[in-house]
Amino acid sequence: MPVQKRSAERFERLLDACAELLDEVGYAGLTTKEVARRAEVPIGTLYQFFSDREGLIGALAARNLESFLGRVADRLEREEPEGISGIVDVTVDEFVTMRRTIAGFGVVDFGAAGQDHILEPTLDNNTAVAGRLRSLTASLTGTQDNAEFEVAVRVALECADSVLKLAFRIDPQGDAQLIAECKRVLNSYLNDRRR
Amino acid sequence: MPVQKRSAERFERLLDACAELLDEVGYAGLTTKEVARRAEVPIGTLYQFFSDREGLIGALAARNLESFLGRVADRLEREEPEGISGIVDVTVDEFVTMRRTIAGFGVVDFGAAGQDHILEPTLDNNTAVAGRLRSLTASLTGTQDNAEFEVAVRVALECADSVLKLAFRIDPQGDAQLIAECKRVLNSYLNDRRR
């Protein structure tokens, strides 16, 4: 991570260029040379900030995650939704909104497929996300924040991620029916689990 | 697709080598040069059978799909399981078995992530799989094979795929608790849906 001011700007520019390019050419088509060219940063500088191509994409994923958690935390605090389905609504809707508005979010969200352990070196990505989400929601639901609950959140997160990916594969704006189905899956599962 | 005998053998050897290598070096680390070397086939010949690297992996995914559908169809016919949860059991268990025994299955199953439309050019992979699974199960359940049901199968498939991927990320033999959770998700969702 850079500490000086110009470096920090370049760092952000590189992430922005990376996100844009992911939307244009996809994960496999992304080249570090083109990212550097877009950001108007020499290739050597890119490699001063990021260990390698995966590190670059991982940093983008981390930025996405922080942004997502911030937005969800804000809305949960403000709206204090009721019960599981309220939290599911907020979380899914916020994910959908980001998917529609944040460049590259559809390709890497919190970590590109196949490529893991980029957010926390010892955890796989969605586990890291689940951990953060769990501490966010446990207080709201009053649910015991135990091992059972942890598993439930992890499973729910995997399902949500995959069904929403499907929703956006069908329709670039996100197929409404499938977004509704996503919530249905989560509600059915999480409600059944509480017995 | 090759037609002569020696070619057909080489074709299979290439897929086998590809599957092995995927387990060893992962999706990103797979090189066509190494696949060809392993299969003792010149690199030019590989490109006579497969349009490119993705075509090679796509062919492996197609072979996996046929194998999976064959196994599931066999077991469903033989055991005639009761209700939704019976079918879920058989299907998930068969997937888990293949995941444990078929080389490369954990990496590509029916199509590597991010990379789509390799089984059917117009459909995304899991939609193609869902279509095949649907015609397999519709007769058994007596369920109307309608649009509603199609959506349900697609959603269920995405969830199953992602939760099982998680189960095998946690434990190379497949975490038993998460495999159970996978069935739970599917049962909760599919039962709730029938109302």
Place this chain on the structure above:
DNA sequence: GGCTAACGTGAGCCCTGCTCATGTTTCAGG
């Protein structure tokens, strides 16, 4: 045997990820 189409081959082209030797800038402590 002759002929054509299918199959077989691997040196090498082009492009990519990444490095590294060499400079330049920043800034704390004097």
Place this chain on the structure above:
DNA sequence: CCTGAAACATGAGCAGGGCTCACGTTAGCC
């Protein structure tokens, strides 16, 4: 203001990957 060291900047070039293509070999029909 000076000075030194640490942080930052740079881009030619290397290693290695995907894929091609011009040229050889075989299969199988007449």
